[in-house]
Amino acid sequence: xxxxxxxxxxxxxxxxxxxxxxxxxxxxxxxxxxxxxxxxxxxxxxxxxxxxxxxxxxxxxxxxxxxxxxxxxxxxxxxxxxxxxxxxxxxxxxxxxxxxxxxxxxxxxxxxxxxxxxxxxxxxxxxxxxxxxxxxxxxxxxxxxxxxxxxxxxxxxxxxxxxxxxxxxxxxxxxxxxxxxxxxxxxxxxxxxxxxxxxxxxxxxxxxxxxxxxxxxxxxxxxxxxxxxxxxxxxxxxxxxxxxxxxxxxxxxxxxxxxxxxxxxxxxxxxxxxxxxxxxxxxxxxxxxxxxxxxxxxxxxxxxxxxxxxxxxxxxxxxxxxxxxxxxxxxxxxxxxxxxxxxxxxxxxxxxxxxxxxx
Numbered sequence: 001x002x003x004x005x006x007x008x009x010x011x012x013x014x015x016x017x018x019x020x021x022x023x024x025x026x027x028x029x030x031x032x033x034x035x036x037x038x039x040x041x042x043x044x045x046x047x048x049x050x051x052x053x054x055x056x057x058x059x060x061x062x063x064x065x066x067x068x069x070x071x072x073x074x075x076x077x078x079x080x081x082x083x084x085x086x087x088x089x090x091x092x093x094x095x096x097x098x099x100x101x102x103x104x105x106x107x108x109x110x111x112x113x114x115x116x117x118x119x120x121x122x123x124x125x126x127x128x129x130x131x132x133x134x135x136x137x138x139x140x141x142x143x144x145x146x147x148x149x150x151x152x153x154x155x156x157x158x159x160x161x162x163x164x165x166x167x168x169x170x171x172x173x174x175x176x177x178x179x180x181x182x183x184x185x186x187x188x189x190x191x192x193x194x195x196x197x198x199x200x201x202x203x204x205x206x207x208x209x210x211x212x213x214x215x216x217x218x219x220x221x222x223x224x225x226x227x228x229x230x231x232x233x234x235x236x237x238x239x240x241x242x243x244x245x246x247x248x249x250x251x252x253x254x255x256x257x258x259x260x261x262x263x264x265x266x267x268x269x270x271x272x273x274x275x276x277x278x279x280x281x282x283x284x285x286x287x288x289x290x291x292x293x294x295x296x297x298x299x300x301x302x303x304x305x306x307x308x309x310x311x312x313x314x315x316x317x318x319x320x321x322x323x324x325x326x327x328x329x330x331x332x333x334x335x336x337x338x339x340x341x342x343x344x345x346x347x348x349x350x351x352x353x354x355x356x357x358x359x
Contacts, residue, residue, distance in 0.1 A: 001341040020047045033348040035340070038062035074295030091326035096333070099326040107147035136304025146307050153333065155308035158225055163290055169233070170289070171282065172232045172241035175270060176243070178248025178278070195238040198233025199231050199296045203303050205229045224306040231300040236293035283350035290346055294339045309335060 024047060028040040039055040039060045073093050080090040091099075106246040125137045146154070177184040210227050217223045251274055259269040275282075301310025313331050 001217070007327055021049070029201045029351060030348065033344060033351050035344045085325065087320060087325050089320055091329060096329045099323060100330045102328060103148040103321075103327065107149045108146045110144055113144055117142045117144075120164060148312065148330075150310045151308050152338070154225070154306065155297060155301065155310070156338070157291075157302070158228045158306060159232055159291045159293050162226070162229040163236060163293050165229065165233040166237035166293065167240060167286065170237040170285070171244050172303070173239045173281070173287075174244025175248050175274065175278075177245040178251075179270075179274070183250075184245060191238060191241065195232075197235070199235050199299050202231050202234045203227070203300060204236070207304065210351070221305075227304040227309070228297060228300040228306040228310075231304070232293040232296050235296040236289040239288035239292060240282070240285035242279065242286070243281045247281030247285075248274055250281070251277040270276055270312055279353060280350070283346070287346045287350070290341060290342055294335070294342060298335060 020061060021044070023041065024043045027043075028037070031037055031039050032116070041061070045054045046053055047060075077092045079096075080092040081088040100244040101330055121138075121140065128134060128136050131303070173183075173187065177187055207227050210223060210230060214223055217226070255273050255277065256269070259273045264272065296307070298310040299314065301308040302314040305311055313328055316327045316331075320348060
């Protein structure tokens with residue numbers, strides 16, 4: 001019986017521990033990509049790894065960053081009341097947190113108003129149908145003001161549209177530039193000229209062109225949103241274009257020679273040889289482009305009056321109430337946190353599609 005038990009490996013805790021640590025090591029890459037790298041040392045300690053080593057790692061990835069955030073908040077709370085502006089003292093962490101709660105409550109109240117509006121509309125239409133006046137039934141959309149949450153969603157849609165257009169333009173151009181010296185020589189001067197141009201310079205041109213070419217806007221794509229998205233495109237496509245061209249031109253020449261020997265068509269060479277090798281740099285360009293696009297978006301929305309976070313900041317600045325500065329600071333933190341989340345999301349996609357993704 002003892003021999004049978006010894007032959008059954010799973011009863012030994014050592015293989016089980018190895019499997020647990022293997023699973024933790026596999027998960028650590030995804031946790032790092034999503035910004036939860038501090039969970040890895042905790043999981044390893046729970047699995048029985050060296051506590052001293054894991055506590056040092058936990059200190060590096062969690063305690064020290066939290067300490068830095070704590071020092072920043074403490075300095076902000078102490079110094080903010082000492083700075084007086086035309087709107088009063090600079091709000092501290094408590095005031096900003098209160099305004100974040102107020103903005104959420106405004107959103108909840110607006111949603112309740114919308115629900116009540118649609119409920120009244122349904123009751124009215126049902127009464128008309130019961131009275132035999134179905135021809136007078138009307139359905140209207142609620143036209144209340146957009147809330148802060150609605151404006152966040154609008155900004156995400158806008159930057160997503162601009163980023164998508166930029167990717168569709170930049171990746172094929174980057175591949176062509178990396179494969180052909182002629183194409184690279186033709187577009188490189190344009191890159192050097194247009195890459196440093198500010199969104200404030202692009203916006204008037206984009207506004208005039210979109211206004212002329214998009215005279216009859218569709219309900220789901222307002223003109224102001226399209227103007228902001230195209231401005232984001234023009235400012236964010238360059239990192240993807242440059243990194244894609246660099247990644248394609250850096251593909252191992254032996255691999256390219258194998259493709260020529262096998263007489264692969266161009267599209268197969270690109271899909272089977274070029275893209276897998278260039279994918280890490282392409283994703284690096286996409287991450288940079290998304291960051292640039294999100295940064296550019298705020299200025300574009302301010303001037304195009306697209307109802308997103310940029311317009312929210314501008315409206316609060318124009319409002320000039322005692323709460324405006326705190327609300328603007330809520331928007332600043334929102335922009336930063338969403339930018340961080342977008343970068344982590346893109347890094348997670350990079351890990352999904354590229355085995356050699358680097359941080």
